[in-house]
Amino acid sequence: MFVKVRLSAGLETSQFNSSILESHQNPNQTEPKKTNTPKNTNNMKKILLTLTLTAACTGAFAQGKINVLNDSLHYVINAADNSLLSGANYVVELWGHAGTAPGSMALLTTIGLNPALPGIFGPFNWNSSLPGAQASTFQVRVRDGSGGFASGQSDVFTMQPGGSIAYNSLINPGGTTMSTWAIGGAPVAGGGFGSIAVVIPEPTSMVLAGLGAASLLLFRRRQ
Numbered sequence: 031m032f033v034k035v036r037l038s039a040g041l042e043t044s045q046f047n048s049s050i051l052e053s054h055q056n057p058n059q060t061e062p063k064k065t066n067t068p069k070n071t072n073n074m075k076k077i078l079l080t081l082t083l084t085a086a087c088t089g090a091f092a093q094g095k096i097n098v099l100n101d102s103l104h105y106v107i108n109a110a111d112n113s114l115l116s117g118a119n120y121v122v123e124l125w126g127h128a129g130t131a132p133g134s135m136a137l138l139t140t141i142g143l144n145p146a147l148p149g150i151f152g153p154f155n156w157n158s159s160l161p162g163a164q165a166s167t168f169q170v171r172v173r174d175g176s177g178g179f180a181s182g183q184s185d186v187f188t189m190q191p192g193g194s195i196a197y198n199s200l201i202n203p204g205g206t207t208m209s210t211w212a213i214g215g216a217p218v219a220g221g222g223f224g225s226i227a228v229v230i231p232e233p234t235s236m237v238l239a240g241l242g243a244a245s246l247l248l249f250r251r252r253q
Contacts, residue, residue, distance in 0.1 A: 094160035094191025097199040098124055098141060099152025100225070103213045104201055106149050106172055107224030109182065112216050114149030115228055118142060121175035122151040124200075126168040128160050130188050135169060149218070155197045163193030165208065168200065172228050182228035187211035 100106065106115045106122070120143050125135040138158060144150040160166045165188045174180040189209035192198040198207040214225030 094158045094162040094164075094166065094193070095195075095197040096124075096156050096158050096160075096189075096191045097152065097197040098122075098139065098154040098156055099199055099201065100150060100170070101201055102149075102218075102222035104184070104211060104225035105214060105218055105222050106143065106151065106182070106226045106228060107214075107216060107218060109227035109229045112218055112224055112227075114218065115172070116143060116145075116148040118145065119174055119176040119178070120180075120228075121173055123171045123173065124168060125171060126160070126166055128164070128166050130165050130167055133167070135167065138168075149222075149224070153199075158191055160191050161193075162191050163206065165190050168211075170200070170226060172226055174230075178231075180228050180230040182226045184226045185212060 106120075107113060108115050121140055122143060123140050124138045126138050127133050127135050138160075139154075139156050141151055141154045144152065167186060167188050169186045170184040172182050187210040189200060189202075189207050189211070190198060192206065196206070198205070199209070201209055201211055203209050203211075211225070214223035216224035216227060218224055
């Protein structure tokens with residue numbers, strides 16, 4: 031913007047830039063400071079993102095990682111004849127608790143028998159709520175999920191769930207797993223050992239049990 035300044039004698043001066051005049055009128059005036067708000071905001075977003083990712087990774091690593099499976103040294107077998115157990119009706123349950131001190135165990139997770147491999151369950155990679163890289167107590171239980179009375183269980187053992195990326199298996203006695211699940215004591219035809227012997231009641235036993243229960247109920251009613 032340009033202005034004209036007229037002198038008292040009536041002569042017209044040359045044109046001046048108004049900004050120059052303002053600077054002479056306010057010699058102490060300074061230019062406004064530039065702010066770094068956008069840059070500071072970006073830095074703050076990066077810090078928050080880093081903290082969020084760190085917390086997520088820490089939480090993931092804190093979960094004990096377990097590969098739920100067995101092998102030919104820990105077969106699931108029929109207790110009647112040591113044959114390998116198979117069938118979609120059977121449920122494999124993993125029970126346990128944190129630490130190695132005696133205590134009540136809770137149901138942790140369930141899977142089924144491997145349909146392609148009789149006597150085998152898993153592999154199943156599972157993120158547990160148990161602490162990683164610390165020994166915990168476990169027991170594998172097998173039952174008939176269709177309402178039957180067949181059931182069996184392994185010995186109680188300890189092992190260390192994985193504490194980082196790897197999923198430690200229930201059966202590995204070495205490495206970072208240190209499983210104490212002993213080799214089964216029931217030889218299986220064709221090789222291997224049964225570690226979980228499932229007792230399957232015979233139909234006649236079921237009938238006799240039902241008759242006994244009915245008789246007991248009738249006896250109580252007569253009293």
